[in-house]
Amino acid sequence: MRDxxxxxxxxxxxxxxxxxxxxxxxxxxxLIIGCLFLLATGETFENILVAFTNLFIGSFGSLxxxxxxxTAATPLIFAALGIALAFRAGLFNIGAEGQIIIGGMxxxxxxxxxxxxxxxxxxxxxxxFGAIFGALYAAIAGWLKATTGxxxxxxxxxxxxxxxxxxxxxxxxxxIQKEGRNDPISKSVxxxxxxxxxxxxxxxxxRLHSGFILMLVAVVLxxxxxxxxxxxxxxxxxxSNPNAAQYAGIKASLTIILVMGIAxxxxxxxxxxxxxxxxxxxxxxxxxxxxxxxxxxxxxGRSHPIGVLFAGLLFGALIAGGRLMQVKAGVSIDLIxxxxxxxxxxIAAPLLVRNAVPWAFKTKDKS
Amino acid sequence: MKLSYKLFGAFLASVLISLSSTAxxxxxxxxxxxxxxxxxxxxxxxxxxxxxxxxxxxxGSKLLxxxxxxxxxxxxxSFVSEGCDIIVSVGFLMGEATANAAKENPESKFAIxxxxxxxxxxxxxxxxxxxxxxxxxxxxxxxxxxxxGIVGTFGGINIPPVTIFMDGFxxxxxxxxxxxxxxxxxxxxxxxxxxxxxxxxxxxxxxxRAFAQNLYDEGAxxxxxxAGPVGLGSAALASELGTDSLKIIGVDVDQYVLDTxxxxxxxxxxxxxxxATVLGAIxxxxxxxxxxxxxxxxxxxxxxxxxPYHDLSSSVSNGLNNEIxxxxxxxxxxxxxxxx
Numbered sequence: 001m002r003d004x005x006x007x008x009x010x011x012x013x014x015x016x017x018x019x020x021x022x023x024x025x026x027x028x029x030x031l032i033i034g035c036l037f038l039l040a041t042g043e044t045f046e047n048i049l050v051a052f053t054n055l056f057i058g059s060f061g062s063l064x065x066x067x068x069x070x071t072a073a074t075p076l077i078f079a080a081l082g083i084a085l086a087f088r089a090g091l092f093n094i095g096a097e098g099q100i101i102i103g104g105m106x107x108x109x110x111x112x113x114x115x116x117x118x119x120x121x122x123x124x125x126x127x128x129f130g131a132i133f134g135a136l137y138a139a140i141a142g143w144l145k146a147t148t149g150x151x152x153x154x155x156x157x158x159x160x161x162x163x164x165x166x167x168x169x170x171x172x173x174x175x176i177q178k179e180g181r182n183d184p185i186s187k188s189v190x191x192x193x194x195x196x197x198x199x200x201x202x203x204x205x206x207r208l209h210s211g212f213i214l215m216l217v218a219v220v221l222x223x224x225x226x227x228x229x230x231x232x233x234x235x236x237x238x239x240s241n242p243n244a245a246q247y248a249g250i251k252a253s254l255t256i257i258l259v260m261g262i263a264x265x266x267x268x269x270x271x272x273x274x275x276x277x278x279x280x281x282x283x284x285x286x287x288x289x290x291x292x293x294x295x296x297x298x299x300x301g302r303s304h305p306i307g308v309l310f311a312g313l314l315f316g317a318l319i320a321g322g323r324l325m326q327v328k329a330g331v332s333i334d335l336i337x338x339x340x341x342x343x344x345x346x347i348a349a350p351l352l353v354r355n356a357v358p359w360a361f362k363t364k365d366k367s
Numbered sequence: 368m369k370l371s372y373k374l375f376g377a378f379l380a381s382v383l384i385s386l387s388s389t390a391x392x393x394x395x396x397x398x399x400x401x402x403x404x405x406x407x408x409x410x411x412x413x414x415x416x417x418x419x420x421x422x423x424x425x426x427g428s429k430l431l432x433x434x435x436x437x438x439x440x441x442x443x444x445s446f447v448s449e450g451c452d453i454i455v456s457v458g459f460l461m462g463e464a465t466a467n468a469a470k471e472n473p474e475s476k477f478a479i480x481x482x483x484x485x486x487x488x489x490x491x492x493x494x495x496x497x498x499x500x501x502x503x504x505x506x507x508x509x510x511x512x513x514x515x516g517i518v519g520t521f522g523g524i525n526i527p528p529v530t531i532f533m534d535g536f537x538x539x540x541x542x543x544x545x546x547x548x549x550x551x552x553x554x555x556x557x558x559x560x561x562x563x564x565x566x567x568x569x570x571x572x573x574x575x576r577a578f579a580q581n582l583y584d585e586g587a588x589x590x591x592x593x594a595g596p597v598g599l600g601s602a603a604l605a606s607e608l609g610t611d612s613l614k615i616i617g618v619d620v621d622q623y624v625l626d627t628x629x630x631x632x633x634x635x636x637x638x639x640x641x642x643a644t645v646l647g648a649i650x651x652x653x654x655x656x657x658x659x660x661x662x663x664x665x666x667x668x669x670x671x672x673x674x675p676y677h678d679l680s681s682s683v684s685n686g687l688n689n690e691i692x693x694x695x696x697x698x699x700x701x702x703x704x705x706x707x
Contacts, residue, residue, distance in 0.1 A: 183526040288435030323445050333432045
């Protein structure tokens with residue numbers, strides 16, 4: 001069962017049908033079924049066409065739309081890269097949400113408390129702390145697994161809950177809480193710790209910030225780490241056959257802690273990215289379940305960095321386009337959630353896709 | 368093939384027609400917070416205000432629901448670029464996002480429920496409510512109806528528009544104790560230290576049930592949840608226990624009408640007339656009298672009120688009911704302060 005699952009969510013080589021065709025068809029099928037949902041709720045054909053046209057216009061139809069798509073995609077891709085990396089090493093990291101929260105908290109504290117550093121020191125320092133604390137928090141689950149065998153799915157879920165309550169607690173500490181407020185909200189990060197907007201010279205309301213570029217760098221780095229370094233090879237070997245890896249002299253426990261640490265650092269960066277590029281402060285809901293959506297992005301991207309990049313952009317597009325869809329067609333934003341869920345169903349069951357559109361595939365399903 | 372092109376053409380044409388037919392001379396737009404428009408609370412009530420304006424003046428309306436707080440800014444921006452004539456944002460938590468959008472777009476008009484800016488912003492109308500006036504009456508009522516001598520309350524998040532309910536409620540109970548020489552106590556909120564029971568969310572019905580259960584276990588037989596849809600969970604619990612054991616006081620909008628499944632458990636509702644004030648803000652933008660600043664809903668202008676007792680009116684004695692009517696007029700006339 002586990003081997004079967006692994007085969008479904010990880011693609012070893014860049015197989016065209018596995019990495020591109022199935023996700024694309026899954027997305028199309030999900031959109032079509034989304035239409036059926038709309039028809040069932042009494043929407044007219046015209047309005048459905050208006051809805052889907054605007055879903056596209058709102059995500060790619062203008063510079064602002066593209067900026068919004070990329071802004072929404074950036075934290076998803078950061079966190080999904082970490083989850084994909086863990087998948088590759090045979091670990092199901094459900095804890096990105098908690099790691100985002102802890103990383104974001106670290107970034108916000110560095111962001112508002114240090115007021116004497118210039119931007120070129122303050123900004124990297126805040127990002128670094130976000131990454132380190134995300135890594136440490138995830139490494140707890142890795143360490144528990146390596147030393148006691150505690151399953152990472154259970155421990156990361158529990159660590160998510162702990163992170164959520166820690167956030168509530170921290171946001172009410174007088175040193176962190178914003179002056180004059182009784183509700184849990186942190187002080188705002190200083191300008192020297194804000195990720196600069198990169199398109200505001202064209203139009204000031206374009207929100208895309210430099211975290212997007214950092215994210216692209218991270219995609220390249222994770223690709224390089226996975227496929228061109230010894231560590232990456234060790235990760236993948238541990239994932240595909242832990243016993244063989246052990247016999248080949250790879251230290252499984254060290255690998256587990258290391259993988260979880262890197263995954264946590266990436267999730268921590270996702271959190272810092274939201275704090276320093278989008279929100280400017282922390283509140284109880286700042287993680288906005290990005291850590292859970294990122295699991296879907298990693299699945300859709302077949303745990304391949306390039307696949308994750310495109311999957312993240314697709315999810316970002318759904319979020320950004322969903323707004324215009326709601327404005328122009330009056331269709332509830334819940335449709336987006338349904339489409340996202342359907343995509344995952346089709347990815348998790350690729351046979352469904354193969355059977356729905358058999359003529360699109362040249363090769364038979366090898367599993 | 369040709370036929371399908373024709374069909375497609377006809378389809379496109381009909382889409383264009385339907386697009387152009389939605390162009391109104393005046394459009395009011397609302398951004399909800401994460402509770403969503405079907406929260407049976409302040410988002411729903413504000414949206415009713417927009418719909419009332421649509422029915423009354425034949426204007427257009429648009430809605431954007433926020434899935435997460437990261438949506439506030441882009442949602443407001445979408446409506447600005449959409450050219451909305453007035454943008455209504457719902458809730459204290461959207462305060463900063465609305466202020467920034469208003470400053471960046473001085474040509475657009477905004478109204479925000481539950482937020483007053485100091486200093487005021489020329490293109491934002493803050494709609495706030497002296498909810499404590501109505502909550503005071505509800506507190507007095509609860510103290511008079513309670514058999515155990517213990518009543519309870521809990522909130523969503525510790526922010527002024529929530530705690531003002533709890534302040535007024537406690538003040539009402541205290542006033543009852545002072546007039547009658549009784550010793551009814553309130554669990555869940557201390558107006559002095561500004562600390563109390565909070566679910567820290569506005570969405571979990573499970574929390575609503577659990578918090579009401581805790582208060583009930585401590586002896587409370589009337590509970591006022593101030594947490595939007597969370598209170599629906601408390602109502603479900605009261606419905607199971609029976610109204611002799613536990614009664615609920617609703618908030619925002621008459622829950623007897625909205626929560627039809629458990630309507631019999633509501634003793635009353637501390638209502639905020641957000642529909643009326645949102646309608647007023649839209650009308651002022653439409654007829655050109657819009658001014659930035661603050662609009663305060665009070666008992667006097669019917670911006671806040673308590674709902675009828677409905678099914679539980681038999682548990683409110685005539686004497687108590689008359690006292691509450693008298694209290695209401697002394698608050699309106701300024702003879703009685705609702706502060707603790």
